[in-house]
Structure formats: structure tokens, C-alpha cells
Amino acid sequence: MTGMPIDIAVALDAVVAAVSDDEPRVLVRSPGEHLPADALPAGTFDPDADATLDAGLRRWVTEQAQLDLGHLEQLYTFGDRGRDGRRRVLSVAYLAFVRESTPRAPRVRWHPWYRYFPWEDWRDGRPAIVEDAIFPAVEAWVAAATDPQARHDRQRRTRRAIGTRRAPWNEELVLERYELFWEIGLVAESRAPGPMLLGERMAFDHRRILATALGRVRGALRYRPLVFELLAPDFTLPELQQTVEALAGRRLHAPNFRRLVEDAGLVEPTGAARQTAGRPAKLLRYRPDAIAERPDAGIGFR
Amino acid sequence: MTGMPIDIAVALDAVVAAVSDDEPRVLVRSPGEHLPADALPAGTFDPDADATLDAGLRRWVTEQAQLDLGHLEQLYTFGDRGRDGRRRVLSVAYLAFVRESTPRAPRVRWHPWYRYFPWEDWRDGRPAIVEDAIFPAVEAWVAAATDPQARHDRQRRTRRAIGTRRAPWNEELVLERYELFWEIGLVAESRAPGPMLLGERMAFDHRRILATALGRVRGALRYRPLVFELLAPDFTLPELQQTVEALAGRRLHAPNFRRLVEDAGLVEPTGAARQTAGRPAKLLRYRPDAIAERPDAGIGFR
DNA sequence: CGGCTTTTTCTCATAGTTAGAAAAAGCACC
DNA sequence: GGTGCTTTTTCTAACTATGAGAAAAAGCCG
Numbered sequence A, B: 001m002t003g004m005p006i007d008i009a010v011a012l013d014a015v016v017a018a019v020s021d022d023e024p025r026v027l028v029r030s031p032g033e034h035l036p037a038d039a040l041p042a043g044t045f046d047p048d049a050d051a052t053l054d055a056g057l058r059r060w061v062t063e064q065a066q067l068d069l070g071h072l073e074q075l076y077t078f079g080d081r082g083r084d085g086r087r088r089v090l091s092v093a094y095l096a097f098v099r100e101s102t103p104r105a106p107r108v109r110w111h112p113w114y115r116y117f118p119w120e121d122w123r124d125g126r127p128a129i130v131e132d133a134i135f136p137a138v139e140a141w142v143a144a145a146t147d148p149q150a151r152h153d154r155q156r157r158t159r160r161a162i163g164t165r166r167a168p169w170n171e172e173l174v175l176e177r178y179e180l181f182w183e184i185g186l187v188a189e190s191r192a193p194g195p196m197l198l199g200e201r202m203a204f205d206h207r208r209i210l211a212t213a214l215g216r217v218r219g220a221l222r223y224r225p226l227v228f229e230l231l232a233p234d235f236t237l238p239e240l241q242q243t244v245e246a247l248a249g250r251r252l253h254a255p256n257f258r259r260l261v262e263d264a265g266l267v268e269p270t271g272a273a274r275q276t277a278g279r280p281a282k283l284l285r286y287r288p289d290a291i292a293e294r295p296d297a298g299i300g301f302r
Numbered sequence C: 001c002g003g004c005t006t007t008t009t010c011t012c013a014t015a016g017t018t019a020g021a022a023a024a025a026g027c028a029c030c
Numbered sequence D: 001g002g003t004g005c006t007t008t009t010t011c012t013a014a015c016t017a018t019g020a021g022a023a024a025a026a027g028c029c030g
Helices: A053-065 A128-144 A148-162 A174-184 A206-223 A237-248 A254-263 A289-293 B053-065 B128-144 B148-162 B174-184 B206-223 B237-248 B254-263 B289-293
Strands: A007-020 A023-029 A042-044 A072-078 A090-097 A108-112 A234-236 A267-274 A281-286 B007-020 B023-029 B042-044 B072-078 B090-097 B108-112 B234-236 B267-274 B281-286
Touching: A007 A053, A007 A206, A007 A237, A023 A053, A023 A237, A042 A053, A053 A072, A053 A090, A072 A206, A072 B072, A090 A206, A128 A148, A128 A174, A148 A174, A174 A206, A206 A237, A234 A237, A234 A267, A237 A254, A237 A281, B007 B053, B007 B206, B007 B237, B023 B053, B023 B237, B042 B053, B053 B072, B053 B090, B072 B206, B090 B206, B128 B148, B128 B174, B148 B174, B174 B206, B206 B237, B234 B237, B234 B267, B237 B254, B237 B281
Parallel strands: A007 A090, B007 B090
Antiparallel strands: A007 A023, A007 A042, A007 B007, A023 A108, A072 A090, A234 A281, A267 A281, B007 B023, B007 B042, B023 B108, B072 B090, B234 B281, B267 B281
16 A cells, blocks of 8 residues: 555465265376475466456466366465575465366376375264374374373363374364374474374475365365365255265265255156166256255255 | 566555544545545556565555555556556555554545445444445346346346345345445446436545455454454443444354353453442453464354 | 332243154065 | 175164344433
């Protein structure tokens, strides 16, 4: 408003997600010359070339991955890394969904999302890593606090992020967990990484961005019809359910899931059916009018 | 990633909210030399002066309004106005809550939020402006679409944003409504404003930012204990309810509200009571531990 | 003490959720 | 062409939450 204008380099980072073979995947650039580890598709925002942020992002993704994005949604703007010696001081992260494995450029691949966050996939029950590695490490960290106030704070933060051994684990708090692990030194990106490192590392702060994205996806799933962008135009109810389960990271009760989706008026039968090993599943299609009728329509599972 | 670095001016905009006398208020700079209308506190982000975005924002707010902010939350990054002749091409908006009328600098004042959005306050039933002005104008706009496809799209968008004459109005879709009105020319900030203008105007795109904020607040109220930052440390249940009602823009059922808050374990009695014209109200205080016990604790009214 | 106001407690009908059982519809194999 | 296997789909019963109203409780004012 006042004073000299100060100009800053602005980066755009893309989290491009798909689900195939019941596995959520994310588009990453493989390590290479200037990349110490997997990185998200990204580029610099140039207002002379692109009128809007998402136009710029689309151009970078097209360039780096030969991929056209559909719906795009802003995730977060990260600005606290001006001091790390790199010129870039601001980065705006976006989230996009695409259908399945689409064309791919050379140094880009689809990588299973949970490789970066093995503790987030509870579809086959609680992952061993939680009991074996995470709980002990975090408990040790809590116990290591010297003064009682600090210990209480750590206790509280822990309870929120990962619950207790028997108490609930909130699947939406992906970012809180990652940041906790970062602070304790449980991930390779930490300022002071410890001896035990969880999940695969990424370049820069990209794993943090990815954690933000997963949390956002899990929250949005409930009250917005996001999943349908990941599916082919025709799909069966079990396919829909498995896609939701893949992202939510846990199993759902099939009869209840069906009722939820049907009562929301989100889908309509195409008339056809898909053969399976058992009873054939009816094919469905998404009904976009649902969103106008009930603006909060989503798959409100819990 | 590749090519020459391109630098951009980044602005920080602050939506600072408070509730006093049952009226949500927002901190604005009054019109003046370079300001055609009310504007949000704002300034340029300078990474050399401030390590993080929110540090920069805090500094600007302190400077312009002599006010210290508590909890700060990122709202959105607006980037699509590079072509309007002004140098600033990116702005990161933040949302903050403060308790009540705190100190004020000269050209800054607390202004009732609903003056900018008179159609959003349904506490005394549906505002006359909705029936008298908004419905007719929007219906005319839908009818004015020439080809059927466009009319159908407008119909759908309208249904989502403002419902129908008898059907539900979703109080969270503040931004969708503002953007609809902007497009139709119902607000002074529109590219082509019509003869009838709704609400008070603001400078730049600040009313859009404010709409984003109100929508976010209304959504977050349900599942996060935000309100407590607006209240004095001790408060009564009716005070809490009225504050929530002020933000939500509608009335709630007192007995049910009480049950909700108490069952969530969000508050505890202080032991004291506040005199009123009727039965004295018990004083309460917020119980921060609630958030650790139930990470999604909020006032889950609907 | 009786009337007034406001807070607080109670109650009840309705709606939504969880969890399990079981029926239905195909295939494969004898 | 039946029998068993798998998977989808329908049904049902218990439980929990929500919406709306009645009424009790606790103060003040005259």
C-alpha cells in the first residue's frame, strides 16, 4: 500500500491425484539433476504469460506432464521459506483430480500416495507402523519434555494428531500428523532428522503440501461430489465405494454406503450392468443436477 | 523451475472480525486519498522484513490499526487481476478474530459486516431485499438467456446460490451469491453495474474477500471452536448463542443449542452467574482440552 | 406475594446411523 | 441342470442424534 513495491518470486505447485487399482496416486517428477527426491509438478507464475494463477498452473502441468487438468482447486499458499537460500519465497499449491492413468511425459510418473504416508492407510486395519514406530516415538517425545507445562502441551497435541493407543485417530488430520512427525524428526525432511524415518521423502516441502492435500480431500469427500472426477463416466457402486475408501483410507459398510449415495440422489442407473465374479453390478452415472438441488450433496459417510 | 525468475508484487489483506452488540463487525480503513471506498487493512509482503506471511500481516495490521491479532487463518490467494493496470498481481487474504472493540487508529473503524451483505442476515426472518430485489433481478437474468442451454446453466447456478422462493437458502454460500450478483451487475463493483445496487461497496475486490471470509466463518463454526475467540473469557450460554447467531445469520433453538454445547464438552461453569432481567445466567469458560479429546469439536448446529 | 422476564430442564416425535442378516443374481463345475 | 461360491443388493432392528415445544426454575419489580 505504502512504500516501495517489493517483488517476489511466486511458484505454483500442483497436486494431481488419480485412483487406479484401488490405489490413490499422485503425479510426481522423478529425482534428477536439480531434484534431490520426488517433486510435484511446479513452475514460476508469470503474470505476463497467464492471466490467472490456475491458467499458469495448467500450463506448467501440460508442459511437464502432457496432461490436461479438469477441475482445479486452490489448496494453500506457503510463504515461510524465504530464509532457506533459495530464491523462491512464495508458493501457491493447487489440487486437481484426473481420471485414471493418462498419458505421461518422460520424467514424470504416477506414484502411490501412501508411500509418502504409510501411516494413513487403514484399509486393512491399523498399519503396523503406527503401533511399532509412531506411538513409541511420540510417547518418548512427550515424556522428554522437561517442564510440566510443555509436557502437557505435547500431550494435547499428540492426542489431537494421533489419538491414543485405543482412542480415535481422526483421518482428516493428515497435516497435523505430518507436522508433528516433522518436528519430532521422524521424517527425512525434518530440520534434525532422527534415526528412524517414516515414509518416502520428497523434495523441498512437497510432502507437506501433499499432506495438506490429503487432509483436504478427506474432508471434502463428505460434502462435495469430488470422487466422480476420478471415475469413468459409467461406474458401479462398489467401484465408487472402493475409490472413496482408497482416499478415506478406511473401509466402509457397503449397505450403508449404498443408501447414502442413493438417498443423496447423486447417481442414476444407466440400465446396463457390469459382470463380476458374483452378482453383476448395475452401472451408474453421476447426476450433476444433484448439486443444484442440494448444495451440500456429497457422500456424507462418517 | 526453469527460465528466468519472474518477480511479482504480493499484497496481504486482513479480514479482522469481532462481534459486539450482537453485530458482527469488520475492521476497515475509511475512504480517503487513494481509497475510493472502505478497504481492508492491507500491505505489501516484504520477505526481508518478515519471515512469514502472517508475520507480515500482523505488522501491517498493527501499523494501520494499532491492534494485535491472535489466531490467524489463511483464507485464499487471489491472483486474477494482473490486467487491471495496477501493479499488484497477487494478494493473500487472512482471517482473524479479536475480542470486542479494541483500540483504534485514526482512519480505521469497526463496520457492521452485514452493511456490505444485507441479504445475509436472516435473524429476523428473510430480509425484505431478498424478496423485493434479489429474486426478481435474478429471475430476469435467468429468463434473459437466449439459448436453452445457457438458461439451464443459469437456472442451476441460481438454485445453488439463492435457492428458490420457497426452497432452502444455504447460508454458507456467501461467495457464490456475491459472485452471482457481481456478474449480473447487482453490486457497485461489477464490471457493468446496473441501476439497482445491493449493499455498501468496498474498494478493489475487498468485498469479494469479505464474502469468502463470511462463508468460511459460517462453515468453520460448526466444527471448530472459533466463537470463543470473540468472547470474553467468561460468558453465558445465551451470549455464546447470540454470537453464533450473529455470524450464522439466523436464530437457533436455545434448548438444543445448550445441549449441543454441553454434550460437546466445550465449556465448564465458573461457578458465578450473570444477572439479567430474568433468571440469572451461569457464567462459563471455554475448555481448551475439548479440542484434544474430540478433534472435530465445534458447535454442530444446523 | 403475584406478575414478568429470561434461563434452564425435560419430553417426545422424527430422522438419521450403525451393524448385521439374508436374499438375489450371476458363474463354474460337476 | 443342480450345487456351491462370490459378489451385489435389499431388508431390519437397535441405537443415536435432531427439531420443536412445554414447562419448571430463578431472579427482579412493584
